[in-house]
Amino acid sequence: MAATARNIGVDIQDVSHHFDLSGSQLPVLDSIDLKVEPGEFVALLGPSGCGKSTLLRLIAGLEAPATGTILADGEAITRPDPSRILVFQDPTLFPWLTVWKNVASSLEARGVLQRQRHRVGQALSLVDLDAFADAYPHQLSGGMAQRASLARALVNDPALLLLDEPLGKLDSLTRLTLQDELVSLWQRTGFTALLVTHDVEEALLLASRIVVFSDRPARIKAEFTVDKSYPRHRDDSDLIHLRREILTALGLTIS
Structure with a gap:
């Protein structure tokens, strides 16, 4: 397959969102500002249920944010488009x-x-x-x-691949194999990638940048650049150091 004709830059500007539940509002995202460069591979980390998957749905155009704007190559996202594809945890074949x-x-x-x-x-x-x-x-x-x-x-x-824990339910050996294959696909086809994962090591092995979110309503707590060539290795001392910093940002105490 030929390389992607273009990849998409994403600009999330002051986006907040909530769910309407039984007549009340449940805040999910709070003033998110995030810019993703064309061709970048960004991983989103944060507590379960904090709003990461909701953010992917907004970028895919499946929902509109309550407030704020999301731009794809400078144009507001108002609907789904085949250039922006969302891959779920379950294959849904x-x-x-x-x-x-x-x-x-x-x-x-x-x-x-x-x-x-x-x-x-x-x-x-x-x-x-x-x-x-x-x-x-x-x-x-x-x-x-x-x-x-x-x-x-x-x-x-697709110019933008939105990955919502696509490897989360796989056994460990299959997951390791598909992690390598995802990086290879990204390198060969050139799409921009946004990955939601709960696995810090997975984020470190795949992404060029990692964004850490707070508990719901999600706010951006920290960002980390992973300036390492591929393939990456879990025992890399730089990745081990970054892992400790990310876990600290997530509020976990590391002995």
Whole structure:
């Protein structure tokens, strides 16, 4: 598959958000200001339920922020767009469709499958699922199902990939493998990446910048630049030092 024609810079300006619950408002995000450069890989860390996934949904255009503005390449995000794809923790594949048809489904929904049919095979090749094009989701392992989900995102040639804990439910060995593959996909295709994760080591191995959020309503507490080449190694002394700083920022006491 050809490299992404462009990648997207994201500018989050004074964004706050809340949920309406039983006639009252539950604050989720509080005055978030964050700029993501085109082609950057940024990881978002913070307590469970603090609002990280909500922020991804706002960037995807699935919801509008209560206040503030989110810009993609200088234009306000007002709706979903195939250039901005959200990948969830669960693969959410259609069980009645083959892997090929699952990956093709977004192109079909957009009415471009006939002329972009070749992209399906290219996306499957990117995630090493060529041999499983005719398989059904129940015939896949958890890691293979998540690869299929990634292929369904990549077939759109996204300029921005929003990753909501996509490896969170995988076994440790599969997770390690897919961490390496995510970095490889990012390097080869050039998209901008925003990753929500609870795994500090995962953030350190994948991201070029790590943003730490407070408890709900989320505010940005700290940012860390990970200035290390790939592939990275868990026993790297610089990463170990950064890990301690990030855990401290998260409010965890390290012995």
